[in-house]
Amino acid sequence: MQMSGGQALIKSLEMEGVEVMFGLPGGAILPVYDPIIDSPIRHILVRHEQGAGHMAEGYAHATGRPGVAMVTSGPAATNIVTPLCDAYMDSVPLVVITGQVPFSAIGSDAFQECDTTGITLSVTKHNWLVTDPADIPRIVREAFHIATTGRPGPVLIDIPKDIVDPKNPRSAMEWYWPTLEDIQKDLPGYKPTTKGHPRMIKEAARFILESERPVIYAGGGILKARAAEALRELVDLTGVHVVTTLMARGAFPDDHPLCLGMPGMHGNYTAVTAMQKADLLIALGSRFDDRVTGKVAGFAPEAKIIHVDIDPAELGKVRRPDVPIVGDCKLVIEELVKAVRELGDQPDRSAWKSRISGWQEKYPLTYQQDFEEGGPLKPQFVLEKLRDSTPDDTIVVSGVGQHQMWTSQYWKFNHPYTWVNSGGLGTMGFAVPAAVGAKVGRPDRMVWAVDGDGCFQMTAQELVTASAERIPIKVAILNNAYLGMVRQWQEMFYDERYSEVYLSPDLPDYKLWAEAMGCVGMRVESPDEVQSAIDKANEIDDRPVVIDFRTDSSEKVYPMVPAGLSNDDIVVDPSQGEGGH
């Protein structure tokens, strides 16, 4: 069947099972937008290309399916670089399609031309500049294959206008759809290892049985590999405690007695300390990020390391593992369960368990809400109310900063894929568009974005998209009138010299702004108004809701391991006295 490159592109997306895409048209991509009218694929028109990228990420986080975004050339392509980098850091499967000036004009500084493949080289798993319309089905299939297999990640396809424009004879192609074998033959250098080495798995099982103080260090790879159930089985079999990193919140249920919660710079005391004192860390799909390890030389000094990751480059990048296993987390954990079962009974670890419960009792997460008239509203109080007033499977999305840390700390994540945030890149403004994407992917779920006032101002325009497309997300702005995390660092490490961090609580007026964007807007200033506002928001299901919670500017995130220090130097809430070990 003869068709144009543009038709072939849309048909290829349909063949890949794409149901929804996020984007914004422009000159160079116009011919690809035309066949969308006749396609069953739902297109969501964003207000800024960065929004399209983060929506596709939110969709991918919530559904496990690759997110798809399509934008035009030049400024549109540069606007989507941030989401690409975000997805690259957090291993999110993303397929981004960008328009490009006609092939004959490339390199001539044409209108809206930029070197998109060059610019995105270091923030994609792979990218392509298509030069022949006949390559489109093959490249699209390769793109989805690469984005979703091995360590998932973003890919980009850059398409010159002439090869998709039916008015140009260069765009004609004969339709075909390649088989998986065809594309594997075309990718001789791409063969991800999924099955762990059996001898190493046996070795890991032996290490676990010999360990007196083991901790499972579960990372985002558990979710990417859809290994939450396998992990649960391993924990129930071995009785080993689990920490879930920022990217793995929900990978193991917070209400499980062996779950210690989040480790790291703002992790809870027990999760951080258990890792420090462990004699064995079982790292599953985690990458020893600096926000988890603190000063590497002082991290878990007595621990032997089992490191399971699908990306061989992660093994030994930060900490040399004693048992390195390259493979898919789900497959490896399943084999590990078998190997542990064959080896026999677990040792008695009651002394270790009682040390852990001692830390939990001594240093729980804590804050003080003052209920007197005029007492400032604490962000943690808002989060606890929100957590307790929403269904257990609510999807929570956050931006980056204090509000993100408090949400991760205070929410109870009991299901995988209920927590969506920007971990590696730390992209402020992630929450609103990512929440839109998550809600599009999971319309059956309640979706709450918890955002900061600084973050909200970066991407709030996507609430217009949400209103126009009837995507009823809910947004809780923890408005402390500051770039709160920066303020916290200036207070603690820069002698309270507050340089350029004040934002004002009422400029803009968030309630009016929300209403102007077609949302329901509310404002909450005192603790006694919190519950009724949340209840009201939960009842609204036909449009987005924004609640402006005016929270205490001076509240800080604790515990905290100051940057560059060892995790042994953890600082707890001042009311709990000295932390440390």
Place this chain on the structure above:
Amino acid sequence: MAVTHHTLSVLVENKAGVLTRIAGLFARRGFNIYSLAVAPTDDERFSRITIVVDAESKPLEQITKQLFKLINVVKITELHPDEAVERELMLVTVRAEPTVRGQIIELVGVFEGKIVGVGQEQVTVMLAGAPNKLDDFEELMRRYGIEELQRTGRVALPKLDRATTRLHSVSGMVS
């Protein structure tokens, strides 16, 4: 050559932009490329890139693993100098006034080089060989005055196993 240099032989798909991906990866991860040679292999779908990398600051393992993650990279071999045949080509234009020209020609002969250009006051010499041989020749030419010099960067292949190597040595094919 100091031990802080490593030679990587990288088999890649012969496609547009592959060299940029590789060079970019080195830059991004903080490695300095010492020399680089690229050409298609006997199979035109693939090229071989020989990279000599300055690995003083960081272990080579990480960059090798990162390289291998590039979709277009098919195979990477790290070549230890003792286990590789390494060759390089040099072109050098030297001041060669009539009084010293004889000496230069003699040295070129000793090093099995070739004079490929002759001017009134200079000669251009081509020399191929092991990199340290080129270093030695370069040093000797310096006293006559080097006007221009260009080396290709090394190309390398693994040494054949011992039995085969001996056989070749006997027949004089491998120096």
